[in-house]
Amino acid sequence: MLRQPLKVALVQLKVGADKAANLAHAKAKVSEAASHGAKLVVLPECWNSPYAVTAFPEYAEEVPTGETSEFLADLAKSTGVFLIGGSIPEKDGDKYYNTSVSYSPSGQLLGKHRKIHLFDIDVPGKIRFKESDILSPGNTETLIDLEGYGKVGLGICYDIRFPELAARAARRGAFAMIYPGAFNTTTGPLHWQLLARSRAVDNQVFVLVDSPARDMSSSYHAYGHSQAVDPWGAVLTEAAEDECIVYATLDPAAIADVRQSIPVSSQRRFDVYPDVSKK
Numbered sequence: 001m002l003r004q005p006l007k008v009a010l011v012q013l014k015v016g017a018d019k020a021a022n023l024a025h026a027k028a029k030v031s032e033a034a035s036h037g038a039k040l041v042v043l044p045e046c047w048n049s050p051y052a053v054t055a056f057p058e059y060a061e062e063v064p065t066g067e068t069s070e071f072l073a074d075l076a077k078s079t080g081v082f083l084i085g086g087s088i089p090e091k092d093g094d095k096y097y098n099t100s101v102s103y104s105p106s107g108q109l110l111g112k113h114r115k116i117h118l119f120d121i122d123v124p125g126k127i128r129f130k131e132s133d134i135l136s137p138g139n140t141e142t143l144i145d146l147e148g149y150g151k152v153g154l155g156i157c158y159d160i161r162f163p164e165l166a167a168r169a170a171r172r173g174a175f176a177m178i179y180p181g182a183f184n185t186t187t188g189p190l191h192w193q194l195l196a197r198s199r200a201v202d203n204q205v206f207v208l209v210d211s212p213a214r215d216m217s218s219s220y221h222a223y224g225h226s227q228a229v230d231p232w233g234a235v236l237t238e239a240a241e242d243e244c245i246v247y248a249t250l251d252p253a254a255i256a257d258v259r260q261s262i263p264v265s266s267q268r269r270f271d272v273y274p275d276v277s278k279k
């Protein structure tokens with residue numbers, strides 16, 4: 001559980017085609033967030049590369065031995081924050097993954113999450129995307145221990161549509177689910193906030209979702225609207241579409257309050273239906 005108040009920053013980063021420029025820009029923004037007192041900083045999905053399956057092989061690196069992972073480790077250390085490194089295309093042998101790495105304020109690797117549920121959708125006339133053309137799915141859940149604060153669960157974007165992941169993390173003591181994501185202008189307006197608030201209310205945890213800024217000149221129009229939701233389902237802070245950093249302070253009392261007021265965790269009827277968290 002969350003042991004003390006935690007100031008978080010969601011960096012809604014503008015991402016372009018130049019990898020070195022993306023890294024330099026991320027450094028400036030994470031440093032800015034740290035200088036505003038954030039102790040946990042989140043980057044978006046696919047922030048060192050354009051979000052396009054055709055771009056992944058060119059931008060992919062080994063994780064955590066590649067350039068971007070090492071850059072994130074150094075950045076966490078130099079700024080003294082817990083850094084949830086969004087996600088980047090990973091190359092491992094002849095396979096590619098959509099992968100998130102997180103580092104402690106001393107630059108220690110805290111966790112590596114490979115997107116479990118690949119984003120393969122086809123909404124006729126609106127959006128078609130098929131990550132599985134190039135990517136392989138991850139096969140493991142990720143819980144990260146933020147020393148002094150507690151544990152958080154990690155998912156990447158489409159992973160938020162699968163409530164089992166958040167339920168299992170919460171039952172194993174996570175105080176928050178963090179989803180670097182890049183929803184789009186078709187599904188974003190209907191589902192992004194709904195899903196974030198749903199995972200929060202289902203599990204009485206904080207939910208942080210972090211998107212790249214919208215860029216209408218790129219092939220993929222990210223929704224933006226990075227936001228933090230509290231365990232009651234209230235939106236604590238929400239970005240618009242453009243590049244920005246939004247901040248929120250996560251208060252441990254919010255979890256205690258909602259769990260005491262609406263004690264769903266002790267009212268579950270596992271005698272009627274199975275406990276998915278045990279599977």
Ligand SMILES: O=C(O)CCC(=O)C(=O)O
Nearest residue numbers: 119157158182183184187
């Ligand atoms: O689920 C959606 O509608 C969007 C998911 C997505 O953009 C992703 O997984 O990258």
